[in-house]
Amino acid sequence: MNRDEGKQILLLYRNPADAQDPQIAEALELAKADTELSRWFENHCAVQNALREKFRAIEIPVALKEQIVSEQISNMKAKARREKFVAAGAITMIVAVLMVFGISYYSDHSKGRPPAPTLANYESDMLYYARPGYGMDLATNDLAQIKDHFTQTAAPADYILPAPLAQAAATGCAVKDWNGAKVSMICFATGRPLPQGLPGDLWLFVVDRAAVTDAPDSATPQISKINNVTVATWTENGKMYLLGVQGDEAMLRKYL
């Protein structure tokens, strides 16, 4: 190592810790033996110290530290707000999804679930069967045939027709299923002109009394009006009867 090389290496020297570097250590040894290099090195150290002091005199902006800390606190608050917003959004989304599924589930199960076995539901459903265009299993005016049909289909067949009704003109019959119970439906015509598509205007429905929770206990017909149909309900020998007619109570009473 010559003097110039020593100078270049000693450019890296700042303090005694740097002497641990083998190259610097070698250059320092050279400086001890070389007076000119030694003087240069002494001046170099003084210049280095002066330069270091100058560099470290770079002014720090006032309140930079406070600005950094407050900025971070502000960032954290903003982040917390974002997280709350996201959490609230997620909860809202979950609730909405649950509601949609809940409504859908309830709706599906409501559709599939049988109606409560109340008299009101029974009346409503039976009159729905008697809407215009309804079909009959058997079209006949023979009440014996009708009874046979019910017997064959395990529908209530041991019914007792009120005497006036037994004189009415039967047009046919059908068997309906209501809440798991068979319902015997007998259609009659009162003799009035029938609307098109309506095979009868007087209907008798017979079901086991146990199928309707609040079936009337009495054998005396109870009269009520449902839309334009007048109905009578009564119970006799374990069967509940529902007779409906398109007309008023007077018309209905002709068949009781």
Next chain:
Amino acid sequence: MAGPDFEKIVADYYAQLYQFAFSLAREEAEACDLTQQTFCIWAAKGHQLRDTSKVKTWLFTTLYREFLGARRRQNRFPQVELDSVTEALPVILPPDVNRLDSAQLLDALGRLDESHRVPVALFYLQDYSYNEIAEILEIPLGTVKSRLVRGLAKLHELLTDKIKS
């Protein structure tokens, strides 16, 4: 993180980081931004650092990376390429240095090629060991030394010109 730990780390290192940032950017606003951003990154990722003795090095490395990223985006820093180490090193005397102010020193530093400017800034500002400078800049130790020698020689040359003028 903005609790006592964060505040202590800011208090311990913000001044050194700012000076380093200023030596790189040479603009107060950008130096403040770099310092601020470095602590933001520390707040987000500092917990991943297992060795707490490396906090200072981690901060300087992060600041330098941020500077490089910003520089790549802006590419507006003038550079002076160094050809080779001057054959005869210029002689500067301590009284000459004392006639210069920090702004003139930083101006001379800023005229260095960036690959030399950054190790020189770490060399003067932080008394980092050569190994630590190599770690921060993510370059080999030998490269650090050669860049320092070239950078210091060029800096002395530029300072000599300033003193003469």
